[in-house]
Amino acid sequence: MPAALDAKEKARIIEQLFVVFRDHGYEGASLATFSQATGLGKSSLYHHFPRGKEQMAEAVLEQGKAFMQNVIASTADAPDPLEARISKIVRAFDKLYEGGQAYCLLGRLACDGIGPDARRLVGEILTLWLNAIAELAHDSGMSEADAHHFAEDWFARLQGALILRAANGDTKPFKRTLNMLVELAKDAPPQ
């Protein structure tokens, strides 16, 4: 069953492209860095992504969307206690951003000169993200409107905390931002 192997290998390649885009942004990422990161020659990359860099960015965002759907949104939706759902989501974000040391792919590509398909994916990932956090906030007792504001402000603070870390090396604001979700559970009404 070579098809399964191919899919696994492709996911591995995309994971390495993800790191390059995340660390260098769209314009800063070059075919040479992709080649080095994946161990593949430029021509091999074009074999997998005929439309080049743009298609690579779309593939990486597709994988990011799958993460947001399958890990974050589905956990927020799960029939588990609020505290357990929040704890799982906090751990997932902490791992994704390597304790605040890593950039956010979504935040970087959102500000870069990506194509329309990639931009649509950015919007879809953002919607999944905001809806998941708003659901947690709503379950903690907030009104729908307050929960939506909370989700937007929490997203912003997390994005900004990563920028702050890039500027001064301090990961504590990132940790405080994650902790805002934990605090959410403490305000929750009994379920």
Place this chain on the structure above:
Amino acid sequence: MPAALDAKEKARIIEQLFVVFRDHGYEGASLATFSQATGLGKSSLYHHFPRGKEQMAEAVLEQGKAFMQNVIASTADAPDPLEARISKIVRAFDKLYEGGQAYCLLGRLACDGIGPDARRLVGEILTLWLNAIAELAHDSGMSEADAHHFAEDWFARLQGALILRAANGDTKPFKRTLNMLVELAKDAPPQ
């Protein structure tokens, strides 16, 4: 007195370089875009900035530091009522970020592959920024420690609000972030 004219003209050029770096980031900004934005040929730009793009970024950050020092920090330090200082600073940030429609130069360059001198300037601008906001927060009645946290979290939220706008076009989170400073004045003890 041609020297004064030169300084004025140079400030105009730097202002246009600022817009290019802000909108495209460090790697996304090219000599061609600088040339178009300033109306100068590449060689003329090298006349003003012999070390090229790197020196241009440093000049732009120097101007940003002057803004943070002369507008934000000096207003926070002024012997005016807290509400008046906050109002002036909010208006300055609202104008700088064009109501939330523009990117932040500091936030973008902090995540890009800039040189050590530019990176040092990023750190200095950030310190001025955080100290100014912490001073406002402290004057509103917070402890020094709380005020410092407030400044970091406010910076993060503002940076993230600009990313959010880039992703979905909504400037309301930016407006809410500015409003956090206005709310600060309402908590203030009588002066």
Place this chain on the structure above:
DNA sequence: GTCTATAATAGGATAGAC
């Protein structure tokens, strides 16, 4: 599916005329 070789273009930078 991967490679070497190569093209075509854009980007950064310099020389020298005016």
Place this chain on the structure above:
DNA sequence: GTCTATCCTATTATAGAC
């Protein structure tokens, strides 16, 4: 102080062998 012309390198992309 600005321009044209030029150079070198990096970057994107393709052709064709294996």
